[in-house]
Amino acid sequence: MVFDPADTLACMRLVAGLADLDTGRAVCHPTPADPAGTWLGVDLLVALGKRLDAPTLERSSTRAWPLAGVWLRAEPIRDLLVLRAHLLTPRTLGRLVVLGQQCGVRLWLIVHRPALRAAQQRTLDQTGWQTMGIADLHRRWPTAVHQSDPPPPTGDDDCFPAVPGADFLVFRAACRQLLDPDSFAQVDRCYRDTMHQLLAWLADRTSLLQTMHRADLAARRDPIWPDGDEPSSIRVDRDRARQSLALAWDSFTNLVAGRLVALTTTDHAPAQTLVRLRAVQAAFLRYGLLLNLDPTMLAMAGHRDGRPTLTPQVATRLRGCCTPRYTAAAALALATGADAADLAGLHLGALTGDAAVVRLDGQALPIPTHARSLVRALLIQRRDQHANANAYLFAGRAPGRRASDDTIRRLLEQATLHAGVAIPGTRNVHRPAAWFAQHGLTLTRLPVPPPKVAPS
Amino acid sequence: MARHFLGLEGAMTVPTEAFLLTHRAVSDLHTTGAMGVVHGEAGLGKTFAVDDALARCEGVQACAVSFPSRPSMRVVALGLLQALTRAASLELNRFQATQQLLEELGQRHRVVVVDEAQRLNRECIEYLRHLHDHPATTFALLLVGGDGCWEVLSREPMLRSRIYRRVTFRPLTNQEVLRMIGDYHPLYHSVPDELVLFVDDHFGHGNWRNWAAFTHSAATLCRRSGRDRLDEDVARNVFALHGGGVATR
DSSP: OEEOTTOOHHHHHHHHTTOBGGGTEEEEOOOSOOTTOHHHHHHHHHHTTOOTTHHHHTTOGGGHHHHHHHHHHHTTOSEEEETTGGGSOHHHHHHHHHHHHHTTOEEEEEEOSSSOOHHHHHHHHTSOOOOBOHHHHHHHSTTTTTOOSOOOOOSOSSOOOOOOOOOHHHHHHHHHHHSOHHHHHHHHHHHHHHHHHHHHHHHTTHHHHHHHHHHHHHHHOOOOSOTTTSOHHHHHHHHHHHHHHHHHHHHHHHHHHHHHHHHHTTOOSHHHHHHHHHHHHHHHHHTTEEEEEOHHHHHHHOGGGGOOOOOHHHHHHHHTOOOHHHHHHHHHHHHHOOOHHHHHTOBGGGBOTTSSEEEETTEEEEOOGGGHHHHHHHHHHHHHTTOOTTSBSSBOSSTTOBOOHHHHHHHHHHHHHHHTOOOOSOOGGGOHHHHHHHTTEEEEEOSSOOOOOOOO | OOOOGGGOTTOOOOOOHHHHHHHHHHHHHHHHTOEEEEEESTTSSHHHHHHHHHHHSTTOOEEEEEOOSSOOHHHHHHHHHHHHHSOOOTTOOHHHHHHHHHHHTTTSOEEEEEESGGGOOHHHHHHHHHHHHSTTOOEEEEEEEOTTHHHHHHTOHHHHTTEEEEEEEOOOOHHHHHHHHHHHOGGGTTOOHHHHHHHIIIIITTOHHHHHHHHHHHHHHHHHHTOSSOOHHHHHHHHHHTTSSOOOO
16 A cells, blocks of 8 residues: 555656556556446456447456456456555455456555545555555656667668578678678577577478488389389389378478468568578478579568558557457457458367467467467466366357457458457468469478478 | 726736736646636636736746636536547536546647636545546646635645645735726826825725726717816716725725
């Protein structure tokens, strides 16, 4: 409890300036004269980054308190500061305290009076609370206050350095030679991060690559019988090996394309995509795969090739929605390129607990850090409904049933409408062969066995 | 531009100290999005000064609103929403109206002028503070009030530290009347100081609204009698028209 008996502007500004969802702090400005405390739920949602009109548009005003609980855990919020707590009724104060306990949130009540009323005091006396002065509050978060300047670039912003057009064998060396140290550091961070991800992904597919290599050897084996004398069983075996190899290769190519789409989804500049693809080429070579890249085609494909992407700005807009089903559907569609059918078939177990990774079509696809809370909110809401790992993420009306494709499409449409972001309805543009051709990529196997590495 | 009381023809704007301070206050409030108060007795030119400052301050979007005595929060919310949007639904409850107000007040920098602010009660002041303090909004709030305004507002601790500019309007002193009245209207050019003070003592009382009413009547009488400036006969006739003048200073 922080007392501000003089009800000063300085205190209000100090507390309001502490609002920072990214670091787990939310500041609530309660609407005055709310005896039932109903509207405080809406004020809490607004404090959690929801748009002012979202509760009304999404018809969730009456569910504001439970939704606030979901979002408090999803963000996650560690410190919830509530201004003008002296105006809250004892019942509302009690409700707030319970919410804070349920969500593991430190609750800071800012009281702009010398003391609380007796009834309010009695409510709070049932919980352990401490008193703190404004100066103590200031000392606790000295750097959080008055931070008006944006943080310095981290390498994930729109200012990605221009990079040389050197081929992948000398690309990194050329970057080191031509770029200034800061730019090279940014490029190299992106390069190494991509390389690390791809090597881990390939390590998980070593057995598939080895199977393909064996099938390749079998298919290429020179016939030892003169023409016409080869036993039919041997010819059939070889044809079968060739067919299996073709199918396995086709499947693998699709996986690769899907992985590359996901990998480049959050790119901010064509140069960043080029750096990633150079790293991919280097990683693939270690596994006996040659990924050819035509930079001209890549340039013609254009930045993000028209795909809507899950940038921090888009995530912020989606965060303005209150309904976890909207935010999760939109975030997953944007992060993975999944369509309505893919989303409808998702189980809770397909996502990691922190919503960092979603497994879709056998691929583990990352969800950008800035968008995880959008998915996490639905995970939390479903767990609150006692859904287990085998339950569908998007539940249908009947118990245990999944939402229909049409329902998911409507969710995506609603998210598009409320958040004002474009969300792909289909994944046609991400068909592997088309995506490869559009980006001037071709993938071939080299006649070498893949390295023997343990899956990550 | 601000309009003179009774639409008085030939009247000029006289830059009193309070008038100039109001201009400065409006400009500062607009720049900072802060809260301010302009108060003083009725007729001293507060509303005229605020209107003139808003009209002359470039790029200021203003919204003026006044409420009945001791209004409810819903009346304040709907009244303000109506003044801002010209299309507020009377069926909204206070919370819905607040939601729309917060959005509307965050659209652009505005100066919201609440006239007759002495009519507001504590709840309504708390409500306006809520709108002003909310991070979604970006407006300056100027409370303009007559008798008792500052007494009402200064009782609220929440306003003490939030009032960034305060301008107090007081009746003009005799010296100020003598210095300024010649610039106010051509009727007073070359009029003896004794006559000006005679009118001020019996009618004007250092109050611009009284002086405007007097001048309006005096100008009509002068025009009818072919005079081009005020004299004692005209002054006494104006007193008679107004029932003997305005009682006290």
